[in-house]
Amino acid sequence: MWQKGWRDQIWSQLDQPWDLIVVGGGITGAGILREATRAGLKTLLVEARDFASGTSSRSSKLVHGGFRYLRNAQIRLTYESVRERERLLKQGRGLVSPLGFLLANFRGDRIPAWVFGAGLVIYDLLAYKWGHQHYDANGIRNLCSPLTSPDLLGGYRYIDAQTDDARLVLRVIREAVRDGGTALNYARVEGLLRLRSGRVTGVSICDQAPVTHGRTVEVEAPVVINATGAWADELRTQINGIPRLRKLRGGHLIFPWERLPLPRAVSILHPVDGRPVFAFPWEAVTLVGTTDVDHNVAPIDEPAISEGEANYLMQAVDKAFPEAGLQLEDIQVTFAGVRPVVDTGIADPSKESREYVVWHEDGLLTVTGGKLTTFRLMAHDALRSMRRWLPGRPAFDRKLQVLDKPPAESSLYADLDPAARLWLIGRHGADAPAVLAAANPEELQPIGESPALMAELRWAARAEGVVHLEDLLLRRVRLGLLIPDGGLTMLEEIRAVVQPELKWDDARWIHEVEHYTQLWQSCYQLPGQHNRSHELEHTP
Numbered sequence: 136m137w138q139k140g141w142r143d144q145i146w147s148q149l150d151q152p153w154d155l156i157v158v159g160g161g162i163t164g165a166g167i168l169r170e171a172t173r174a175g176l177k178t179l180l181v182e183a184r185d186f187a188s189g190t191s192s193r194s195s196k197l198v199h200g201g202f203r204y205l206r207n208a209q210i211r212l213t214y215e216s217v218r219e220r221e222r223l224l225k226q227g228r229g230l231v232s233p234l235g236f237l238l239a240n241f242r243g244d245r246i247p248a249w250v251f252g253a254g255l256v257i258y259d260l261l262a263y264k265w266g267h268q269h270y271d272a273n274g275i276r277n278l279c280s281p282l283t284s285p286d287l288l289g290g291y292r293y294i295d296a297q298t299d300d301a302r303l304v305l306r307v308i309r310e311a312v313r314d315g316g317t318a319l320n321y322a323r324v325e326g327l328l329r330l331r332s333g334r335v336t337g338v339s340i341c342d343q344a345p346v347t348h349g350r351t352v353e354v355e356a357p358v359v360i361n362a363t364g365a366w367a368d369e370l371r372t373q374i375n376g377i378p379r380l381r382k383l384r385g386g387h388l389i390f391p392w393e394r395l396p397l398p399r400a401v402s403i404l405h406p407v408d409g410r411p412v413f414a415f416p417w418e419a420v421t422l423v424g425t426t427d428v429d430h431n432v433a434p435i436d437e438p439a440i441s442e443g444e445a446n447y448l449m450q451a452v453d454k455a456f457p458e459a460g461l462q463l464e465d466i467q468v469t470f471a472g473v474r475p476v477v478d479t480g481i482a483d484p485s486k487e488s489r490e491y492v493v494w495h496e497d498g499l500l501t502v503t504g505g506k507l508t509t510f511r512l513m514a515h516d517a518l519r520s521m522r523r524w525l526p527g528r529p530a531f532d533r534k535l536q537v538l539d540k541p542p543a544e545s546s547l548y549a550d551l552d553p554a555a556r557l558w559l560i561g562r563h564g565a566d567a568p569a570v571l572a573a574a575n576p577e578e579l580q581p582i583g584e585s586p587a588l589m590a591e592l593r594w595a596a597r598a599e600g601v602v603h604l605e606d607l608l609l610r611r612v613r614l615g616l617l618i619p620d621g622g623l624t625m626l627e628e629i630r631a632v633v634q635p636e637l638k639w640d641d642a643r644w645i646h647e648v649e650h651y652t653q654l655w656q657s658c659y660q661l662p663g664q665h666n667r668s669h670e671l672e673h674t675p
């Protein structure tokens with residue numbers, strides 16, 4: 136799948152009738168492609184940039200019920216989310232893993248501890264899973280020694296889950312493609328095709344990939360779904376839709392795990408505004424998030440954290456982990472994502488509902504908002520609402536597996552570390568044996584401190600639809616987030632493995648490195664931190 140020449144092959148077949156066109160290759164579009172393909176619909180997904188390059192690679196990476204949504208009385212959202220969390224934990228082993236959480240309570244917090252206790256009772260009841268427990272300050276410190284604040288009063292332990300969001304998107308898309316679906320990245324929908332009556336009948340697509348950039352094609356289908364997330368108003372306004380979305384940015388900080396060695400996630404209330412902020416271990420780093428601020432700067436393609444947001448998160452870190460002595464200089468990477476919520480005009484962004492919406496306007500179905508966790512439900516709601524326009528009025532069975540059953544871990548090399556086997560099964564599903572078969576023996580080692588294997592870079596470059604170096608380093612194998620300098624200091628080593636697979640000449644490699652360096656320095660570091668970063672040396 137997606138080996139040499141795949142984009143041209145797909146492009147040459149676009150000009151044929153489809154049952155359904157999905158615009159947007161984040162988790163929402165991926166889920167719709169998966170469920171539609173499963174139901175036998177001839178479905179095309181097109182993504183303007185890389186798969187998961189929007190919000191779906193920039194989330195907080197939690198597969199969760201959204202405990203904090205209970206505060207806003209969003210019971211339905213919480214119920215659906217915990218059910219989906221349980222389903223994903225069962226079916227996505229190695230990709231979706233349980234994550235122990237501590238809700239730490241401090242002197243001066245605006246919300247008393249018993250409120251959390253009551254919330255967790257509801258949370259566990261909704262999941263049919265009794266997992267929370269209260270601890271005093273010493274008990275909490277025993278569970279998480281970096282929580283050294285003298286103001287710690289105690290707290291609750293409970294269980295949620297975490298994932299690699301970009302890999303989740305890719306696994307869902309690839310399983311849909313294996314099942315007969317079609318997906319193309321770097322293919323932007325620039326316009327909607329419409330009948331005189333105004334009804335949408337298709338899209339016009341413009342190729343965004345290097346070399347073939349600019350070619351266009353018109354593609355028709357009885358149903359077009361707008362799954363463009365925070366960009367959804369851009370397509371909607373083409374059919375005179377009034378903009379309805381508010382874009383909220385959430386920023387994150389990543390520290391080397393050794394600087395904040397958390398054994399489990401910690402959630403605290405921010406000392407200034409009382410918003411929940413969390414810190415947790417993720418793939419050998421420690422992630423801290425998130426903020427919730429209006430994102431009014433264009434374009435939204437590459438959002439970045441602001442200095443103010445970084446300082447805000449550092450205040451929370453100082454409150455919970457004062458003895459860690461963390462400074463801005465300790466931050467390894469930052470990243471930010473933009474969340475679309477329906478604009479109700481509320482002043483406080485955190486009070487806007489996080490529930491997803493499905494709008495039907497002149498044959499264009501927009502589905503946006505919501506969460507990574509609930510992507511399967513969003514897909515079902517979207518498809519069911521368009522059923523009467525879909526050929527054969529297919530049934531959409533909610534009981535089917537969300538992720539395909541992967542091969543058994545025992546089918547992978549026996550001498551591979553069990554954790555690495557589980558990692559490969561989770562991230563690559565049915566492709567896991569092929570990832571190993573393509574690898575040279577020395578590529579079965581983790582890259583630096585990260586759990587990712589060099590073998591995954593080779594495989595991604597060969598068969599995972601990589602168009603730019605940033606696709607490889609930020610989303611297929613997440614070195615941009617996981618290792619110091621975003622992998623810039625390792626580029627020659629990486630080049631030896633991936634350049635022959637990508638079939639790029641030296642000029643293209645240098646160009647890609649320049650672009651990646653610029654992107655990583657401007658959007659994945661603290662503002663003004665560029666001069667601290669590694670100076671590149673190009674070896675043509």
Ligand SMILES: Cc1cc2nc3c(=O)[nH]c(=O)nc-3n(C[C@H](O)[C@H](O)[C@H](O)COP(=O)(O)OP(=O)(O)OC[C@H]3O[C@@H](n4cnc5c(N)ncnc54)[C@H](O)[C@@H]3O)c2cc1C
Nearest residue numbers: 159161162163183189190191194195197324364385507508
């Ligand atoms: C800071 C933050 C933290 C979050 N944390 C969590 C969490 O921990 N757990 C959780 O469950 N949820 C979380 N969420 C929510 C979750 O990340 C989003 O709901 C989800 O990723 C949205 O997916 P999407 O596919 O709708 O949008 P996106 O992932 O943004 O995908 C939309 C895609 O459409 C493409 N596109 C745009 N215009 C066009 C066009 N004209 N033609 C073709 N393609 C186009 C874009 O390039 C983009 O890739 C978080 C959100 C944010 C912002």
